[in-house]
Amino acid sequence: MVAGMTLTAVSLGTAGASASNSPFNVLMIAGTTGPVAPPTQAEIQATKAAASVINHEGGIDGHKIAVKEVNDNLDPTTALSELQQAESGSAKPNLVFAGTTSNETLAMLPTLTRDKTLSMELAGSGVFDSPYQFALPNYLPNQATALVNAIKKQYPNAKKIGIAITNDAFGTSLLQSYEPAITKAGLTYVVQTFSDTATDVTPELQTLQAANPDVLIASGYGAIGGYIIQDRANLGWTVPTIGDGAESSNDLPAMVPASALDGVSLIAQAPSVYKPLSQESKAFQTFWKATALQGSKFTQSIVLYTLSYDDLMLVYLAAKQAHSTSSTAIANALEHLKQPKVKPYVTWSTEGFTPKLHVEQAPATDYVLASAYTKDGMALPFGSK
Amino acid sequence: MSTTRGTQLLGRAFSLRDGESGYGFVWPLLGVIGLVLLPFIGLNIFWQTQLDLMIVYALIVSGVNLTFGFAGELALGQVAIFAVSAYLSAYLMTHAINDVVVALLAAIVAAIIIGLFTGLPGLRIGGWALAMTSFFLVILIPDVVQMIPNITGGTQGFDAIPLPEAFGIDLTVSEMSFIAVVIFLLWFAFFRNFVLSRHGRALKTLRESPHLTSSLGISVLRLKLLAYVAGAVPAGLAGVLFAAVEGYIGPTTFSFTLVIGMIAGSIIGGADSIYGAAIGGALLEYINFRSAAFAQYSLVVYGVILVLGGILTAKGLAGIARGGVRRTANLLPSALSNESISVEVAAVPPSGAPSRQLIDRAVGDALASGDDTTGVEHHLEIQGVTKEFGGVRALNDVTLSARSGEITAIIGPNGSGKTTLLNVIAGVYRADGGGVSLDDERLPSRSHRCARRGVARTFQTPIIPRGMLAWEVVAAGRYESEYVSVLQSVLRSPRFRRVRRDDRKLAIELLTNLGLGSYAFSPADAMPLPHRRILEVARAIIRRPVVMLLDEPAAGLDEGDLVTLAEVLRRLREEGVTVVIVEHNFGLVVELADTIHVLNLGEVVASGPPTDIQHDPVVASIYLGNESSGAVIPTGEAS
Amino acid sequence: MTTLLSGLSVGALFALVAIGYQVVFISSGIFNFAQATLVTLGTFLAYVGVVTLHLNPILTILMATAGCTIVGLIEERVAIRPLSGKISRAELVTTVGAAALIEGVITLIWGSTPLEVPFFGSTSVLTIFGGRIVPDSLILIIFVIVLSIALHVWYKYSISGLASIAVAEDRVAARLRGINVGRRSIIAFAMGGAIAGVAGILVAPQTYAVSNLGDTVGLTAFIAFALGGSGSLLGATIGGFAVGIIEQEVARYVGSLYVNSTLYVVLLIILFVMPNGLFGRSTARAL
DSSP, X not given: OOTTOOGGGSOOSSXXXXXXXXXXXXEXXXXXXXXXXXXXXXXXXXXXXXXXXXXXXXXXXXXXXEEEEEEXXXXXXXXXXXXXXXXXXXXXXXXXXXXXXXXXXXXXXXXXXXXXXXXXESSOOOOOOOTTEEEOSOOHHHHHHHHHHHHHHHOTTOOEEEEEEEOSHHHHHHHHHHHHHHHHTTOEEEEEEEOTTXXXXXXXXXXXXXXXXXXXXXXXXXXXXXXXXXXXXXXXXOOOEEEOTTGGGSOHHHHSOGGGGXXXXXXXXXXXXXXXXXXXXXXXXXXXXXXXXXXXXXXXXXXXXXXXXHXXXXXXXXXXXXXXXXXXXXXXXXXXXXXXXXXXXXXXXXXXXXXXXXXXXXXXXXXXXXXEEEETTEEEETTOO | OOHHHHHHHHHHHTOOSOBTTBSOSHHHHHHXXXXXXXXXXXXXXXXXXXXXXXXXXXXXXXXXXXXXXXXXXXXXXXXXHHHHHHHHHHHHHXXXXXXXXXXXXXXXXXXXXXXXXXXXXXXXXXXXXXXXXXXXXXXXHHHHHHHSHHHHOGGXXXXXXXXXXXXXXXXXXXXXXXXXXXXHHXXXXXXXXXXXXXXXHHHHHHHHOHHHHHHTTOOHHHHHXXXXXXXXXXXXXXXXHHHHHHSOBOGGGSOHHHHHHHHHHHHHHXXXXXXXXXXXXXXXXXHHHHHHTTGGGHHHHHHHHHHHHHXXXXXXXXXXXHHHHHHHHHHSOHHHHOOHHHHHHTTOOOSSOOXXXXXXXXXXXXXXXXXXXXXXXXXXXXXXXXXXXXXXXXXXXXXXXXXXXXXXXXXXXXXXXXXXXXXXXXXXXXXXXXXXXXXXXXXXXXXXXXXXXXXXXXXXXXXXXXXXXXXXXXXXXXXXXXXXXXXXXXXXXXXXXXXHHHHHHHHHHHHHHTTOGGGTTSBGGGSOHHHHHHHHHHHHHTTOOSEEEEESTTTTOOHHHHHHHHHHHHHHHHTTOEEEEEOXXXXXXXXXXXXXXXXXXXXXXXXXXXXXXXXXXXXHHHHHHHOSSOSSOOOSOOO | OHHHHHHHHHHHHHHHHHHHHHHHHHHHSOOOTTHHHHHHHHHHHHHIIIIISOOOHHHHHHHHHHHHHHHHHHHIIIIIGGGTTOOSOTHHHHHHHHHHHHHHHHHHHHOSSOBOOOOSSOOSOEEETTEEEOHHHHHHHHXXXXXXXXXXXXXXXXXXXXXXXXXXXXXXXXXXXXXXXXXXHHHHHHHHHHHHXXXXXXXXXXXXXXXXXXXXXXXXXXXXXXXXXXXXXXXXXXXXXXXXXXXXXXXXXXXXXXXXXXXXXXXXXXXXXXXXXXXXOOOOOXX
């Protein structure tokens, strides 16, 4: 936690303009149990923080936001059933956060599209063809380009890249974006995939080691993320290693001994590199305080919080610009969003959504290499501990 | 039509008891009408889908009930079959022919193939090892899905599966539900008729003991394959419905949780029940869905449900319901709760030692009920049979013979090889040397083939399948001799009806004449030991055997039962059956047998008529040397 | 060689779980699905001892062993004993329920984030026969081997162990000979818990204390159990190591996508040739 921060100085909550209108229902269908529970909790806290900030400003086009989260155990079938139950009920959702993984999202998508329900994707693994579906998590091709650029900048002599990555839905999408980016940069690569439930990845790393890459990309969320780094150290392999978006969501220093982190860095979006709070933007300070008020201790990667926070902020902004809460109007406004003078969002880049692309295109220049060590969920600058 | 006849029919229609013919047809009929209407009463999309999913689960669980509940095989590959069928129909509906009928047919074929494949290990291994191999299949699903990502959509899953057509007509969500209901009803009608037929009884027999099954002339191999296929088909149907209703399938759909849900649904609903599968399946779908709502407590809630469900419903909900229904039925006016079965039984005299005439009639009728084979002479020859178990020679060059119209007894101390010899004759064990021939033709060393040659037997410890009525146990003996195909059974063809009537008539008559008439409609496994022995004898007799092997039939019988048994054996002899009896009760043997062979340490040490054996010094010394407690040849029961 | 050693160290975990399955199975005829979850609990209790309470290793082991034993006993009392005398195989459901319950409570107490449990000894990598292995892995491998031999000897030569084997072979006959079958079952679950707990401090440094550890390990340990053959402790151990080595070698030279299918094929082949597993006894009952 940031020392000396005075949360009481800001009063957030239900006070402010009272809206007599029906609430703007935000439904979050996600896995709140199992291995992904902590990041999902982070997303819920940040979304509730955004809702409290927006409600303080008078709500979305005069409607107070009501956030409800339901657990789907990561099961696509349960996710769809939950969605159908909500759509059939009296309090129809105005905005749905559709699933922790893209498996759940894909199961819900036809129903969401048919019912013209605005939805935001938390999984960030792909681009879906639906007029009402938006995804804030960063556009993977750009993220991949950024990663390759960072490698070329930091390790100019690197020719061959090794990739150790999980074979779940997210890992598969990541890999699909890395392959063209690496080839385009004139580099070669070798890949080893493994299950995210493996307890040891020594043989996969040995195979990579035998191919002798100059840089290793490590990608895995949860225990597997730690096993990759630990088994690399046990093999005595000193190859420079970069954790990608999945790997950097782990609190690596808490999982492996310091010696195992030698030569390990992470790719991070510029805003998620640590700065003292006083040096952060006004929007970030509001975000931070509001999320802390939701009880968050920022144990997860800061990106999980900021993206979820921004999701709701963008819908708020779009509804404001469209003067409507209809999904068609908001979707249209999101596709042509005008940048306001005072930005309510934290990481949203300037490129925005387009009618063709409903995924945020944070430019590749937004990404930097950072240390594997973190503070308050934020990566420390490259090389620091 | 007379009023009594009318009342009887009414009583049958509304019957709440599950006799052999199941519940009265009115209750299922009402259920059918309700279910068919359900998709059209304006359910919202949520309940519509819940209904579909409950049907999907019920289908899968019914498959588990067939292989696990009825046949007792722990081949639990249903989730793998479900997955393959879902992917297959998703592929068909998206890329080839978007017709649910085509998909269903394709799924049935696929299910049969995979059902046979996943069951294959079950022909060699059983019990837990079989369970492991089928459990493990579910782990392979994500791997296989990733090996062929172009077909399956890889880890992302198979999305945007369209709602199918039926015969070229686009289906709405409600109409798809209607199709699901129709499939459900057709399958459960099939399931019910299959289980409530001699095939169902054969499966229960298999569950109890493969040895018993093959001793009745039934091929265990064929029966197991039948069980695997029958258990696979509903899982295949479920896969099609699931893909069509959900519109998305992914590797995470087919998880270990689903496997557990399926087993829990089966056990909580009642593994050996028909309608319990529907209840268990529906319940599990709802519990699976609902327990997620407990957020971070969902795993705890799920665990508590499984533990409590498993403990409280050890008999299955169906078992509990049966008890409840029975109690309710007893309160109903007799005209309504009366069963046709009880009418037939009314003529049965009370139990007790049956008269000699009755026994004569019993054996005579049973044996005469088929082709007339009396008067033909038979002879069984055992020539130089040797059998070893792990280096220990249980039988050494045993040669003896038995003729029709005679009772041949084999006696000897414990461990002398009597039962082993019986098992060699019955084809359970293959002799290491020598052989057994019947009428100069070698008997096959496969139990069921041997049985089909006319060898019937009883067991040292009676093997009486649980969950069957006494008359059903006896009728099971007629499975092979009066074979009725699965199709005929399920469609209730005239032949099926005729055979079913004969089965019941013959079995009940036989039991009645043997003094067990009042037990005919009682659970057989709960009968006292002496009656179970007689029951086994009845099951063997109804097969109209040429050779009858009895393994210590007198053990545990009291004086009255012994008289019955002796009477039955004498009568069998008179009918020209070759009777071979292994027995400890020396008194009985001396009284009954025409020839006695004495085995010791796997060798025949004496042969001859009872009077000779009784005074044979070798025989006396064997018994004296063997029994430390007594100095006389035992004439009572020995352990 | 490194792959082989990592196969052994992964295999040690499978063997540990399979030994637990075996101990319970021998004396009660029940397959305890919760065994792998008990191992998971062992790692969390090791975390409590090492990280939270800063206890020394001996006290940590004692605490983890006691804790898992108690949970094993509770499982027996709550999920198994009420079923005794019934033949519905409901233990298939109740032991899975117990596993879910234990994992659920673990998640409620400690959350789902993997927790590091540092090894109490040296962490510098050792080189053996040209292969690399960390000391905690090596000790776990040795521990599992010693444990299986000790248990094997106990079953073979102690009265109590022989009684358990008798129960495994014929419950009715054992009961007739005056063996308290119910008490064997209680002892079995207590032993299963103790085995899971005592190793927690060795397992946790390699896997972390992570709540869903039991899910995958439990399933792969099935294979170890079935390979070795029911009723054989040495079989479970060798089965566990074999599965670990196959898993790592296939991942190294073929690809991790083919690990499970290879294991499955190997299992099928072995069971077709030897229906009772590598070391299982035939349980065919004489008629």
